[in-house]
Amino acid sequence: MASTLFSGGTVVTSDASFAADLLVVDGRVAAIGSALSADADERVDCNGRLLVPGGVDVHTHLDAPMMGTTTSDDFESGTRAAACGGTTTIVDFALQVKGQRIPETLALYHEKAAGRAAVDYGFHIAVTDLYDGAIADLGGVVDDGVTSFKIFMAYRGMMMLDDGEMFEVMREAGRRGAQVCIHAENGDVIDRVAADLVAQDKTEPRYHAVSRPPSTEVEAVRRAIQISRIADAPIYFVHLSVAGSAEAVAAARAEDWPVSAETCTHYLTLGPELYDRPDFEGAKVVLTPPLREPEHREALWKSLRTGALGVVSSDHCPFCFRDQKELGRDDFRRIPNGGPGVEHRMPLMYGEGVRTGRLSVEQYVNLTATTPAKSFGLFPRKGALTVGSDADVVVLDPSGTTTISADTQVQRIDYTPWEGWTTPGRIERVYSRGRLVSRDGSFVGNAGHGRYLARSRL
Numbered sequence: 001m002a003s004t005l006f007s008g009g010t011v012v013t014s015d016a017s018f019a020a021d022l023l024v025v026d027g028r029v030a031a032i033g034s035a036l037s038a039d040a041d042e043r044v045d046c047n048g049r050l051l052v053p054g055g056v057d058v059h060t061h062l063d064a065p066m067m068g069t070t071t072s073d074d075f076e077s078g079t080r081a082a083a084c085g086g087t088t089t090i091v092d093f094a095l096q097v098k099g100q101r102i103p104e105t106l107a108l109y110h111e112k113a114a115g116r117a118a119v120d121y122g123f124h125i126a127v128t129d130l131y132d133g134a135i136a137d138l139g140g141v142v143d144d145g146v147t148s149f150k151i152f153m154a155y156r157g158m159m160m161l162d163d164g165e166m167f168e169v170m171r172e173a174g175r176r177g178a179q180v181c182i183h184a185e186n187g188d189v190i191d192r193v194a195a196d197l198v199a200q201d202k203t204e205p206r207y208h209a210v211s212r213p214p215s216t217e218v219e220a221v222r223r224a225i226q227i228s229r230i231a232d233a234p235i236y237f238v239h240l241s242v243a244g245s246a247e248a249v250a251a252a253r254a255e256d257w258p259v260s261a262e263t264c265t266h267y268l269t270l271g272p273e274l275y276d277r278p279d280f281e282g283a284k285v286v287l288t289p290p291l292r293e294p295e296h297r298e299a300l301w302k303s304l305r306t307g308a309l310g311v312v313s314s315d316h317c318p319f320c321f322r323d324q325k326e327l328g329r330d331d332f333r334r335i336p337n338g339g340p341g342v343e344h345r346m347p348l349m350y351g352e353g354v355r356t357g358r359l360s361v362e363q364y365v366n367l368t369a370t371t372p373a374k375s376f377g378l379f380p381r382k383g384a385l386t387v388g389s390d391a392d393v394v395v396l397d398p399s400g401t402t403t404i405s406a407d408t409q410v411q412r413i414d415y416t417p418w419e420g421w422t423t424p425g426r427i428e429r430v431y432s433r434g435r436l437v438s439r440d441g442s443f444v445g446n447a448g449h450g451r452y453l454a455r456s457r458l
């Protein structure tokens with residue numbers, strides 16, 4: 001039996017921090033207590049360090065075909081970056097392309113990930129084409145441990161479902177013990193505003209944000225909540241970016257409706273002034289929804305504290321500036337929507353959340369690991385440091401710092417929106433099921449270590 005003793009550190013859970021030793025045996029947490037004197041194979045001195053659960057990032061797009069190109073990280077490079085950034089579980093979006101049957105999509109994503117992933121992974125199924133029999137096929141998907149369906153309320157003709165189709169998917173999710181993840185934006189309004197802008201020769205990246213004003217998100221959030229009431233299904237909003245959306249979710253939750261939501265690292269830390277950078281640099285932050293004004297950022301932080309928003313994910317959807325973002329040089333509508341994030345979510349949330357006083361360290365653990373695991377049928381195996389949990393352990397040095405740069409990052413992309421940022425706190429060591437996968441930001445694990453996670457029903 002392989003065993004590791006983490007001694008002298010501070011264990012942080014979603015509700016408490018305490019000095020304790022942590023013993024790992026055969027990939028699981030075997031004991032937590034004071035002065036454990038186990039005869040472990042390996043001892044890690046954690047004096048002055050925090051021990052937090054490995055991050056759970058429930059929103060990534062690896063090896064995903066989108067907008068005429070494919071995200072630049074595959075399951076090998078993307079999960080390696082996750083490991084180096086303290087994330088030991090991802091739930092990726094298996095994206096159905098038009099004409100593809102849902103079981104085929106899932107089989108394809110299993111093939112993309114198997115033997116390549118460096119950390120554990122699960123899938124959501126993104127439903128974009130309701131062919132005859134699609135609803136019945138969703139049942140089989142749930143049996144395979146894919147207990148969340150994603151739908152898009154934007155991108156008509158590519159990925160969008162109309163309200164009736166959205167209702168059908170929700171109803172089936174409700175019946176099957178699954179939930180529906182929703183990309184909430186009013187796509188039809190956005191498409192018309194965007195066409196008007198392009199007709200006026202307003203084609204630069206900054207008009208991406210102009211074409212998607214806050215109300216396009218808030219309207220869709222409110223509509224989806226009401227439709228979910230009729231369908232009797234639990235829903236989860238991905239990447240909320242606007243104060244009014246968080247308010248709508250809070251109001252639904254106050255009624256005890258099964259509505260939950262996430263925001264993403266970039267909406268908390270970056271602003272729309274980045275769209276005005278010269279030389280097409282604004283394309284680097286063309287992601288959807290767009291970056292918002294400071295009042296929205298403050299409202300999102302506040303919603304994380306009150307619990308209206310329960311999860312911070314990365315929406316890691318990387319496209320290189322060269323050759324990929326450049327597809328939209330003449331028309332912002334053709335810039336692939338997305339940016340990188342899986343590697344820096346955990347350090348940024350610690351530095352910008354905990355060390356600025358916006359979040360407690362327990363809230364940090366809750367938002368980055370515990371609640372995402374609970375929301376997606378992975379708890380307490382993932383997202384927790386408790387006896388019996390997988391030994392996904394991050395050793396964090398609060399006295400260190402993290403500097404973010406495209407030159408040193410592990411993720412496979414030629415830029416980062418946080419270029420040059422230095423934040424307090426440094427992720428020193430990362431363990432996945434007891435196995436060291438990253439040390440001082442370098443990857444020391446191996447492709448194929450990651451296993452598929454069949455997730456529980458709600």
Ligand SMILES: [Zn+2]
Nearest residue numbers: 059061315317
């Ligand atoms: Zn996404």
